[in-house]
Amino acid sequence: MKKPTHYIWYSCQRATELIEKKHITELSAIESVKLKLHLGICGACTKYSRQSELIEKLAKEIAARQVETATDLLFLQERIIRKIEEQ
Amino acid sequence: MNMDSANEQVKIWVKQFSGELYSWAFYKTSDKELSEDMVQDTFVAALKGFKAFKGESEVKTWLYGILKNKIADHYRKQQRRSTVKLDTTSDYFVNGHWKESEAPKEWAVADETHLLDDLKFKSVLDGCINKLPGNWSAIIRLKFIDDKESKIVCQELEITPTNYWQIIHRAKLQLRKCLELNWFAA
Known part of the structure; x- marks a missing residue:
């Protein structure tokens, strides 16, 4: 690994970190440019980026299909309220 | 304050806070049933300690405090299994x-x-x-x-x-x- 290139090129570790950061918050202009440069030459990280995107999409879709979390909470609340009335 | 109004008050808190208390318990334990039980115990304890709660702290802080103690108790009783390998x-x-x-x-x-x-x-x-x-x-x-x-x-x-x-x-x-x-x- 050549040290001086660090100023221009992200390592794969850093690049994948920023791919994740980007899902959560906006990147700075410099981060965004450096990430694009890295992805332009790095096949492994480009695959990571696509796969990460797919995982995000899948997880969100699962969440959307999981209406049961809301009804679960209602059941829990009813259960607690019954318990309180028994006291 | 009589028991009935304590009941009514705690029931309102159940509606208000059980969701986030549950999320917190689940984060700490990663166990659905255990989390539900602990949230239930929290409100039962809140009802029993209702007189002791003088409204000096916020209700939410008070409830979180009860739940945190319950979680700590749980871990004291049962040392957390730390066999899951954390990838670095x-x-x-x-x-x-x-x-x-x-x-x-x-x-x-x-x-x-x-x-x-x-x-x-x-x-x-x-x-x-x-x-x-x-x-x-x-x-x-x-x-x-x-x-x-x-x-x-x-x-x-x-x-x-x-x-x-x-x-x-x-x-x-x-x-x-x-x-x-x-x-x-x-």
């Missing part, structure tokens, strides 16, 4: 570069939009999420399943935003690899 970034990278064995491979995805209709795939994905260490799977669940904003997740879990996306990064590395091994390369 050094499992994937050497000097910042992908390890040869860990570099992402091409995934053959014929139909992205219908992947989840495939029950076999769905169970592989669920399995991979469940295999994440407790805190990480709780974060993944809070992030996606409850669709919480990252700011709120950070507050609830008492972590910094930087910490948050670094945890997501590590969880994603592990999740990605698990899917590749068990589905896309299988």
